[in-house]
Amino acid sequence: MTRHLLWRGMLAGLIGAFVAATFALLFAEPRIDAAIALEAAHAMPGMAEPELVSRATQKGFGLYTAMMLYGTALGGLLAILFAALHGRVGRTSPRGLALMLGLVAFLVIVLVPAIKYPPTPPAVGLHETVRMRTGAFFAMLTLSVAAATAAFMAYRRIATQQPLDRLLIAIGLYIAVVALLQLLLPKIDEVPADFPATLLWQFRLASIGTQGVFWLVTADLFGRLVEPRLSATTLRSWQVAS
Template identity: 45%
Template sequence: MNSVSVRSLLVRGMLAGLAAGVLALVVAYLLGEPHVDAAIGFEEAHAHSHGDGEVELVSRSLQSTLGLATGILLYGLAFGGIAGLAFCFALGRIGRFGPRATAALLSGAGLVAVYVVPFLKYPANPPSVGEPDTIGRRTTLYFLMMVLSVLLAVAATILGRRLAPSLGNWNATAVAIVGFVAAVGVAYAVLPVVDEVPEDFPASLLWQFRLSALAIQVTLWSGFGLLFGHLAERLLNPAPATAPAARAAAV
């Protein structure tokens, strides 16, 4: 793949990531923010009962609108650029798939490896859940699980490709998936458990917040896969010119 195509795919990846970010922003505002407000209300009520309220440096209305939009859209833009470069590397190396199928597979695998696997070990928590003194440790553990998941996914892909000539594509894929799941299970068992949810925190609110966080990521990744696959297909496999257009171009 030449540098022009890589640059074009990078730009299209960023545009697709930005568009997917808009979709994720809608989901975050409609589904996620009500649960964040409820969690903040719980935290404030708990703080007032202990007489240790804090001064609000940034208004909640600004956080839930401009702050939310800025964070998600910038994340979508950067995410799209990185995913576009990953697509350039993956195209033709993970099987005989076209641009649309490669983008869909890459998005699905990325969602599982980058978000779902770390999420199942260290799920997202709303405000008022977690001790402030342990935020650095919790963040480190989460990103460690993410890195391990991505490396294990890459290793499983390589394993499947190497086993395909001898076992066939179906069996090789099954072995690679089983190996990935087993390795992730070992990582789950080795890494420490983090459970800092207050006993009086509403279980239904915690569950709804985590589902909304998952929905945001699913929207982002699936939206990117569909949009970028379409853009990449048009770039790499342009539609043939119609007969009248071809004659006009020849003239």
């Protein structure tokens, strides 16, 4: 069964990535072009670095290739998590469980790290701190996933019989751990004072929106692909349990 779920998850992730890449091409890439043009306008003559990969390639073939590889991998991960949790989260339908996992993934992988380290256009930031900024972001991402895993384990082990109470305690634990981690991790703010605030926020919303589109499309499509196969089995198990 897991093998059948896995290829459906990878297919859903591939399609979700294609849709998300198209969203990024329409909404995020124009903001990147504007930021690069702004940087070029303020650069000293002769200081411009050679372009190793053209912008046309970056926002065409490069964008779609990177997003679809990313989406296929995360779609497979979604399928594995779904296989582990299906039948163990109340009487949630397959599509409902897939959408719930997609929402949790968006919050834990995208939104929470972005609160500490929001996305910025490539033209923003010092070249000397690229490694430090990248390391800090991936540390926040890893710790967010670890905190979510710990919260889920706590949810499973809490003695109370009230599912809502267990859920609220687990969510509170996750928020507390993440808040502490965000206080401990270094603060990074290298956006120039004269950088247009509207352009910055449009880019950030488009970047987060791209990830939101990916997880919504991937989770919903995966749920639709697996629901016909699993709904009858799930219904029979509920009837036996009743």
